[in-house]
Amino acid sequence: MYSHIVLAADGSDNALRAAKHAVALAKLGDGKIEVVYVADFKKAKYEVLHAESNEALEYERRQKVRPVEELLIAEAITYEVKILHGEPGPTIVEYVNEQGADLVIIGSRGLNSLQEMVLGSVSHKVVKRVKAPVLVVK
Amino acid sequence: MITKLKNEWFGNIRADILAGIVVALALIPEAIAFSIIAGVDPMVGLYASFSIAVIIAFVGGRPGMISAATGAMALLMVPLVRDYGLDYLLAATILTGIIQIVFGVLKVAKLMRFIPRAVMIGFVNALAILIFMAQVPHFLGISTMTYVFVAVTLAIVYILPRFFTAVPAPLIAIVALTAVVIFSGIELRTVGDLGTISQTLPSFFIPDVPFTFETLQIIFPYALALSIVGLLESLLTSQIVDDMTDTESDKNKESRGQGIANFVTGFFGGMAGCAMIGQSVINVKSGGRGRLSTFVAGALLMFLIIVLGDLVVQIPMPVLVGIMIMVSIGTFDWGSFTYIRKAPRADAFVMVATVAIVVVTHDLSKGVLAGVLLSAIFFVAKISKLKVDKAIESGVIRYNVQGQLFFASVEDFVAGIDLTERESKIHIDFTESHVWDDSAVGAIDKVVMKLRQNQNEVLITGLNSSSRKIVDKLAIYNQADAKLSVH
Numbered sequence: 001m002y003s004h005i006v007l008a009a010d011g012s013d014n015a016l017r018a019a020k021h022a023v024a025l026a027k028l029g030d031g032k033i034e035v036v037y038v039a040d041f042k043k044a045k046y047e048v049l050h051a052e053s054n055e056a057l058e059y060e061r062r063q064k065v066r067p068v069e070e071l072l073i074a075e076a077i078t079y080e081v082k083i084l085h086g087e088p089g090p091t092i093v094e095y096v097n098e099q100g101a102d103l104v105i106i107g108s109r110g111l112n113s114l115q116e117m118v119l120g121s122v123s124h125k126v127v128k129r130v131k132a133p134v135l136v137v138k
Numbered sequence: 139m140i141t142k143l144k145n146e147w148f149g150n151i152r153a154d155i156l157a158g159i160v161v162a163l164a165l166i167p168e169a170i171a172f173s174i175i176a177g178v179d180p181m182v183g184l185y186a187s188f189s190i191a192v193i194i195a196f197v198g199g200r201p202g203m204i205s206a207a208t209g210a211m212a213l214l215m216v217p218l219v220r221d222y223g224l225d226y227l228l229a230a231t232i233l234t235g236i237i238q239i240v241f242g243v244l245k246v247a248k249l250m251r252f253i254p255r256a257v258m259i260g261f262v263n264a265l266a267i268l269i270f271m272a273q274v275p276h277f278l279g280i281s282t283m284t285y286v287f288v289a290v291t292l293a294i295v296y297i298l299p300r301f302f303t304a305v306p307a308p309l310i311a312i313v314a315l316t317a318v319v320i321f322s323g324i325e326l327r328t329v330g331d332l333g334t335i336s337q338t339l340p341s342f343f344i345p346d347v348p349f350t351f352e353t354l355q356i357i358f359p360y361a362l363a364l365s366i367v368g369l370l371e372s373l374l375t376s377q378i379v380d381d382m383t384d385t386e387s388d389k390n391k392e393s394r395g396q397g398i399a400n401f402v403t404g405f406f407g408g409m410a411g412c413a414m415i416g417q418s419v420i421n422v423k424s425g426g427r428g429r430l431s432t433f434v435a436g437a438l439l440m441f442l443i444i445v446l447g448d449l450v451v452q453i454p455m456p457v458l459v460g461i462m463i464m465v466s467i468g469t470f471d472w473g474s475f476t477y478i479r480k481a482p483r484a485d486a487f488v489m490v491a492t493v494a495i496v497v498v499t500h501d502l503s504k505g506v507l508a509g510v511l512l513s514a515i516f517f518v519a520k521i522s523k524l525k526v527d528k529a530i531e532s533g534v535i536r537y538n539v540q541g542q543l544f545f546a547s548v549e550d551f552v553a554g555i556d557l558t559e560r561e562s563k564i565h566i567d568f569t570e571s572h573v574w575d576d577s578a579v580g581a582i583d584k585v586v587m588k589l590r591q592n593q594n595e596v597l598i599t600g601l602n603s604s605s606r607k608i609v610d611k612l613a614i615y616n617q618a619d620a621k622l623s624v625h
Contacts, residue, residue: 039381041382041419041422041423044378044381044382044419045378045415045419045471046471046472046473047381048374048377048378048381049255049258049259049262049374049471049473050255050259050473050477051255052255054377054380054381057381084384085381085382085383085384087423
């Protein structure tokens with residue numbers, strides 16, 4: 001059923017919680033998990049300025065999804081890590097709508113409505129626009 | 139080659155044109171404001187932005203990056219314009235182009251690696267502070283209405299994008315507030331009070347300066363500073379665009395391109411410029427990826443000035459000031475406060491020192507130079523920390539050398555070894571060390587010879603292969619006594 005699951009990861013605890021659900025669902029049908037991390041445009045200047053080198057920056061980003069990767073390795077799930085660049089919400093939507101997925105799993109930061117208005121909810125945007133079933137993990 | 143070029147130009151036509159339009163609109167207020175900072179007519183910045191953007195679209199090394207008249211360059215020109223006038227600035231711009239082309243040919247972009255992050259962070263922060271400081275005389279103590287308009291502009295540019303992003307907020311602020319001022323007759327200073335805008339295309343002319351050695355003496359220091367700062371900001375910007383677009387770019391081609399753009403721009407009445415972090419980020423965010431986006435930004439800017447020049451002079455200064463405050467806030471690296479707390483002390487110090495030197499001297503190139511020198515000194519100080527541990531094991535005195543042995547650390551090495559020892563077995567272990575230069579070998583020689591004079595048996599151990607190579611080549615202690623082996 002869920003042979004190709006896209007898991008949106010941002011290095012937060014919410015993403016790790018979402019990963020646990022992704023594991024459970026992947027195991028239902030020997031599914032593959034694609035871990036998608038979006039390097040936010042908003043942080044590009046900051047990250048380039050503070051990184052020692054390109055390699056260091058790549059490594060730091062990879063480290064962000066490391067806890068999720070460790071979980072997937074421990075659970076022996078086939079996975080792949082994809083690092084995209086853009087605004088997190090629209091980038092995930094565009095990627096999934098192009099590549100296709102049986103299920104998208106994303107953690108929610110649990111913002112209140114004011115924070116949501118100011119910060120913008122990534123999970124909200126994904127739920128609204130992605131052309132695939134979405135599981136939001138709170 | 140042809141397909142690559144075609145792709146760089148026409149691989150993304152629709153989004154490139156749209157992004158180019160957004161950037162052109164954002165460039166106009168900045169080009170005017172930077173001209174005002176430099177102390178020249180707005181046309182000098184506008185011509186520069188047009189010319190640099192259009193030329194760099196063809197010859198730049200980083201498709202999708204926006205280059206134009208910039209604050210960093212404008213700030214460097216202030217004394218030159220004040221003391222010698224526009225023609226010297228144009229001559230300096232041409233010379234800047236030549237220097238940058240030479241830098242590009244010599245592949246100086248590689249040297250960027252030697253500029254530490256702390257200096258780069260200091261650079262953007264200093265730039266932000268200087269841009270802000272340049273705005274102060276245009277709003278402080280002029281009139282209450284001035285404060286009101288600055289505040290309203292800031293409110294528009296920061297609040298509006300939360301609800302509405304189709305049209306750039308600074309443009310809305312300019313159009314709406316200029317209309318308010320025109321129709322209400324509120325008394326405010328306008329762009330027109332600080333210079334004129336001519337609705338004509340730039341034309342070729344040779345700057346009216348005497349072609350003498352004296353002229354060169356005047357403009358060369360400025361041109362050199364402009365070249366360095368221009369390349370620094372351009373290469374930093376290209377790294378950011380590389381990262382955002384997840385692609386590589388040709389840094390040496392970019393250096394040459396910046397040079398060609400400045401060289402030509404100087405002959406068309408424009409001031410020297412470079413790549414702009416803020417505008418390039420706007421371009422990429424708006425979907426711009428190809429050379430076409432940069433071209434559209436420059437060409438449309440010129441078109442808008444020719445068509446709307448009459449209206450542009452009526453933009454109230456407080457609105458422009460508000461937008462430039464936004465630009466300076468956006469330029470500042472707000473992560474610096476965490477950086478100061480978390481980074482190594484020396485790095486944090488270099489960053490703050492770079493900012494302080496720029497703010498005091500108003501010269502970005504001096505801050506960068508001082509920052510690089512300071513970092514180099516700190517680096518040598520850090521790397522020259524050398525420790526020598528002494529232990530006595532079954533009648534043998536063992537010295538364990540830890541750290542890099544080179545000219546700056548030889549004293550510590552010599553001081554760490556007791557030369558008064560007599561008739562002992564002494565082993566000096568270099569397993570945790572590395573021998574770098576003549577001074578290091580000289581120090582080893584000195585120590586070994588002195589100890590041997592006192593009838594000690596000295597053995598050097600644990601040299602890694604490159605250390606052994608230099609010791610074998612240069613040392614004399616093991617030539618004087620062939621029995622002593624190095625292993």
